[in-house]
Amino acid sequence: MAESLNIENATVTIATDAQPDNKTRRYDRQLRLWAATGQSALENSRILVISGSATSTSILKNLVLPGIGHFTILDNEKVSPEDAGNNFFLEGQSSIGKSRAEEAVRLLAELNDSVESKADTSNLEDILEKNSSYLTSFTIVIAHNLDPKLLDRLSTLLWSDVSHPTLVVVRSAGFLAEFFIQFHEHPIIESHSETAPSLRLDKAFPALLDYSLSLDFETMDPTDHTHVPYVIILVRALEDWKKSHEGKPPQTYLEKKAFKEGVLAMKIKFDEENFDEAESQAYRCWTETTVPSEIASLFQYPALSSLSPSSPPFFHLLAALQKFTLEPPYTLPLTSTLPDMKANTTSYIHLQKLYKARAEEEKERFKSFLTVPVDDSIVDTFVKNAHGLKVLRGRKWGALDADPTALANAISTSSKQVAIHLSLSALTALIMKQPGVAPTIEALTQEAQSLLPPGSEFPEEFSDAVGEVARAPTADLPNTAALLGGLVAQEVIKMITKQYVPIESYCVVDLVETWTGII
Amino acid sequence: MSSQSASTSNTDWPGRYHHIDQVLNSPGPRTDPAFLAGDGVKDFLRHQAKILVIGAGGLGCEILANLALTGFKDIHVIDMDTIDISNLNRQFLFRTKDVGKPKATVAAEFIMKRVPGVKVTPYFGKIQDKDDNYYMQFNLVICGLDSVEARRWMNATLVNLVDPENPESLKPLIDGGTEGFKGQARVILPTITSCYECSLDMLNKPTAFPICTIANTPRLPEHCIEWASVLEWPRVQGDKKMDTDDPEHIGWLFSVAAARAKEFNIEGVTWSLTQGVVKNIIPAIASTNAIISAACCNEAFKIATSSAAYLNNYFMLIGTEGVYSYTFEHEKRDDCPVCGGEALELTFSADLTVEGLIEMLVEKQDIQIKKPSLSSPKSQIYLQAPPQLEEATRPNLAKRVSELVPNGGEVTVTASTLPFSLSLRITYT
Ligand SMILES: [Zn+2]
Numbered sequence: 001m002a003e004s005l006n007i008e009n010a011t012v013t014i015a016t017d018a019q020p021d022n023k024t025r026r027y028d029r030q031l032r033l034w035a036a037t038g039q040s041a042l043e044n045s046r047i048l049v050i051s052g053s054a055t056s057t058s059i060l061k062n063l064v065l066p067g068i069g070h071f072t073i074l075d076n077e078k079v080s081p082e083d084a085g086n087n088f089f090l091e092g093q094s095s096i097g098k099s100r101a102e103e104a105v106r107l108l109a110e111l112n113d114s115v116e117s118k119a120d121t122s123n124l125e126d127i128l129e130k131n132s133s134y135l136t137s138f139t140i141v142i143a144h145n146l147d148p149k150l151l152d153r154l155s156t157l158l159w160s161d162v163s164h165p166t167l168v169v170v171r172s173a174g175f176l177a178e179f180f181i182q183f184h185e186h187p188i189i190e191s192h193s194e195t196a197p198s199l200r201l202d203k204a205f206p207a208l209l210d211y212s213l214s215l216d217f218e219t220m221d222p223t224d225h226t227h228v229p230y231v232i233i234l235v236r237a238l239e240d241w242k243k244s245h246e247g248k249p250p251q252t253y254l255e256k257k258a259f260k261e262g263v264l265a266m267k268i269k270f271d272e273e274n275f276d277e278a279e280s281q282a283y284r285c286w287t288e289t290t291v292p293s294e295i296a297s298l299f300q301y302p303a304l305s306s307l308s309p310s311s312p313p314f315f316h317l318l319a320a321l322q323k324f325t326l327e328p329p330y331t332l333p334l335t336s337t338l339p340d341m342k343a344n345t346t347s348y349i350h351l352q353k354l355y356k357a358r359a360e361e362e363k364e365r366f367k368s369f370l371t372v373p374v375d376d377s378i379v380d381t382f383v384k385n386a387h388g389l390k391v392l393r394g395r396k397w398g399a400l401d402a403d404p405t406a407l408a409n410a411i412s413t414s415s416k417q418v419a420i421h422l423s424l425s426a427l428t429a430l431i432m433k434q435p436g437v438a439p440t441i442e443a444l445t446q447e448a449q450s451l452l453p454p455g456s457e458f459p460e461e462f463s464d465a466v467g468e469v470a471r472a473p474t475a476d477l478p479n480t481a482a483l484l485g486g487l488v489a490q491e492v493i494k495m496i497t498k499q500y501v502p503i504e505s506y507c508v509v510d511l512v513e514t515w516t517g518i519i
Numbered sequence: 520m521s522s523q524s525a526s527t528s529n530t531d532w533p534g535r536y537h538h539i540d541q542v543l544n545s546p547g548p549r550t551d552p553a554f555l556a557g558d559g560v561k562d563f564l565r566h567q568a569k570i571l572v573i574g575a576g577g578l579g580c581e582i583l584a585n586l587a588l589t590g591f592k593d594i595h596v597i598d599m600d601t602i603d604i605s606n607l608n609r610q611f612l613f614r615t616k617d618v619g620k621p622k623a624t625v626a627a628e629f630i631m632k633r634v635p636g637v638k639v640t641p642y643f644g645k646i647q648d649k650d651d652n653y654y655m656q657f658n659l660v661i662c663g664l665d666s667v668e669a670r671r672w673m674n675a676t677l678v679n680l681v682d683p684e685n686p687e688s689l690k691p692l693i694d695g696g697t698e699g700f701k702g703q704a705r706v707i708l709p710t711i712t713s714c715y716e717c718s719l720d721m722l723n724k725p726t727a728f729p730i731c732t733i734a735n736t737p738r739l740p741e742h743c744i745e746w747a748s749v750l751e752w753p754r755v756q757g758d759k760k761m762d763t764d765d766p767e768h769i770g771w772l773f774s775v776a777a778a779r780a781k782e783f784n785i786e787g788v789t790w791s792l793t794q795g796v797v798k799n800i801i802p803a804i805a806s807t808n809a810i811i812s813a814a815c816c817n818e819a820f821k822i823a824t825s826s827a828a829y830l831n832n833y834f835m836l837i838g839t840e841g842v843y844s845y846t847f848e849h850e851k852r853d854d855c856p857v858c859g860g861e862a863l864e865l866t867f868s869a870d871l872t873v874e875g876l877i878e879m880l881v882e883k884q885d886i887q888i889k890k891p892s893l894s895s896p897k898s899q900i901y902l903q904a905p906p907q908l909e910e911a912t913r914p915n916l917a918k919r920v921s922e923l924v925p926n927g928g929e930v931t932v933t934a935s936t937l938p939f940s941l942s943l944r945i946t947y948t
Contacts, residue, residue, distance in 0.1 A: 062806040081534030467548035472541035478588035479817035486809030
């Protein structure tokens with residue numbers, strides 16, 4: 001064990017100390033966002049994209065560049081003159097008449113040698129019929145403007161088991177578009193939350209409290225006095241305050257003001273910036289550190305009550321976290337990341353060591369609540385990010401359109417988004433009923449009406465949206481395709497890496513007025 | 520098919536513009552009534568419009584591809600950089616074999632090869648090399664840059680180009696920028712809408728570490744790296760110029776920073792962090808660049824064709840948590856030094872010295888200036904260059920501003936990094 005640890009340390013040292021290899025250099029700008037763990041998740045992913053449309057290849061471009069493991073384009077069409085005009089991953093006239101999947105795959109594969117690729121020219125209907133396990137072998141399936149009957153079968157297949165791939169449904173017409181992610185649940189450890197974890201000054205751990213009480217501010221060397229970190233100043237000031245206030249922190253406005261004045265009065269020279277910093281951070285003394293409500297609400301999650309050894313590690317970690325928070329100090333485990341603060345090296349590093357030691361102790365206590373073995377590196381990441389944990393719950397594709405009341409309710413909260421959604425749903429339905437016929441505004445409106453409860457009003461933006469759809473029903477505009485390509489790829493990357501927070505529902509895009517929205 | 524002559528249309532095979540033409544053949548419900556659907560607008564887009572792209576990097580590659588596919592056929596591109604291996608995770612017109620070649624040239628060749636009939640004219644050099652006549656030839660300018668300084672120059676140049684007598688002199692500027700999962704796209708109509716300079720205070724303040732922290736009380740790995748690059752490099756290497764693209768230089772800085780970190784028990788100095796700090800690296804991914812470039816090109820297309828109203832005037836996207844975006848009108852600033860016309864009001868103590876004023880200006884987020892020179896209508900207050908004038912005006916640094924400028928008086932600020940001069944109106948407290 002000791003030996004293998006040493007080897008691991010040595011490898012890490014080599015990886016970070018030497019000049020990076022070509023792969024690290026190539027991916028440098030993205031590794032700064034999702035690190036090696038995110039990169040390896042991408043490299044292990046297999047993506048299926050249905051159709052080789054301009055939107056499909058735009059999405060894939062943004063996934064091939066950062067280095068997914070594999071992609072397949074499923075498309076049995078030949079390149080038409082229309083395709084050759086709007087798709088950057090076709091070679092103009094010379095591609096016309098060739099397999100759209102093969103041409104697109106060939107030109108996309110050039111972007112990154114380490115990505116495996118495949119053109120599949122078979123028919124989706126046949127696959128759904130005879131070989132559905134092929135479809136479920138991917139990590140994520142993406143479908144652009146897919147025939148609604150096939151889409152229905154595909155989404156039902158992928159929804160039928162929680163282990164099946166996530167489905168991304170993309171629809172666009174002219175300047176308008178939307179996409180939807182179908183998944184059962186999506187736990188996130190590294191949400192990259194921008195809120196910093198609590199320093200727990202109101203519940204100072206023993207070593208921190210002892211240290212702050214051991215300092216004699218009055219007789220201290222004046223240079224050292226100027227370098228006491230605000231964390232220590234506040235812990236001490238709070239302890240002194242509590243002694244004369246029945247053990248309570250400052251509560252009223254006047255008390256808080258008096259506390260701050262007390263902190264400033266500790267200065268021995270007017271320009272001691274560490275005391276100014278302490279004053280500005282004083283709110284930490286009366287902000288009680290508890291379990292944040294968003295985290296506490298995760299403990300209600302059904303998966304926790306039916307935990308079995310085979311449940312995903314995330315839920316075992318969550319259960320351990322809940323047990324941890326039920327004991328004093330009734331908080332999340334401490335994290336050792338300290339913000340920078342006015343201090344000299346010695347005092348800052350000393351403080352950092354106190355936090356690190358305590359964080360280690362709490363991590364060990366956290367681990368004692370785990371009922372199954374979990375990899376140490378995952379435990380580390382989990383504890384470090386405990387304040388930003390998330391579990392997203394998704395829905396099946398089509399659930400909204402199957403529920404007229406929900407759709408009508410959505411109009412009251414996201415009127416312009418629903419206007420576009422209704423128009424695109426109407427278009428999909430019409431194209432299926434009357435293939436090859438240009439949809440009229442009247443026909444589209446009638447289709448949209450049938451989705452809503454009888455007698456409901458359309459959102460006020462509906463006529464704008466439906467007019468735009470009727471104007472360009474089959475237009476896969478290069479700019480719309482490129483924008484969707486970016487948005488969808490961002491969400492797919494977030495799903496695969498399990499980092500950052502993807503959308504849970506529909507994202508709607510209007511490129512006439514240039515906005516995006518969520519239903 | 521439009522009725523263009525065979526010579527210009529031999530690459531326009533039937534059906535080529537099937538997708539685009541759907542929005543050019545008829546207006547939408549929100550399209551301006553002045554939109555001339557049909558051949559007129561197609562002819563302008565495909566045969567007359569001339570568009571300039573600044574930058575052939577992360578945004579530039581995307582912008583060029585989108586413009587070419589939407590039908591712009593006379594595209595110019597300026598970029599002063601050469602291709603680096605770290606560009607290949609997003610700058611999709613470049614391959615490993617292109618490393619070291621000029622971005623503008625390689626990008627232009629790629630587009631012309633991939634999209635038939637499009638002419639892309641590259642310029643491998645600086646935007647500052649070109650004069651007003653050059654910029655006058657374009658209908659539109661799209662900026663996809665990562666440098667604040669270059670954008671300020673381009674913005675000021677296009678604002679100054681506006682001649683009220685000549686409507687052709689007003690060149691819409693579309694500007695995009697990204698950082699990680701976030702980005703923004705905006706439309707600037709010089710002198711009419713808010714300009715780049717008007718919104719300078721929206722930029723994040725660059726992290727600067729006080730020299731005394733770096734020299735005496737390092738706490739973070741970044742402090743050790745700054746010590747190596749700001750203090751140790753000039754001390755040890757003398758006049759040798761630091762090249763942050765040279766792995767040997769980064770290696771030297773890394774080992775010096777790591778040694779200092781060890782001495783102070785500071786953890787976390789790595790090669791990657793060293794490079795990130797000294798090069799001020801901003802995370803960048805293909806997908807965000809695609810979103811922002813598409814938004815920029817969509818505005819260019821709408822402005823060039825009037826097929827839909829263009830953005831008024833700012834689109835901001837945050838993709839870290841869900842897809843959050845915000846579209847709003849950024850207000851023009853009356854005291855904008857580029858497009859406002861009014862002097863910037865500045866109030867300070869009558870005891871403030873010239874040196875104090877310079878420090879104050881350097882700190883000000885809404886003007887972002889590095890080494891300002893100051894003058895009043897009557898005299899030169901302090902000049903950073905040339906050396907003789909610097910020496911001659913240096914004694915003024917210790918003087919109070921109020922000795923040199925009356926209450927309510929004007930001070931003109933210039934700097935080599937600013938393509939314009941800034942007027943301040945001074946009030947003493
Ligand atoms: Zn301005």
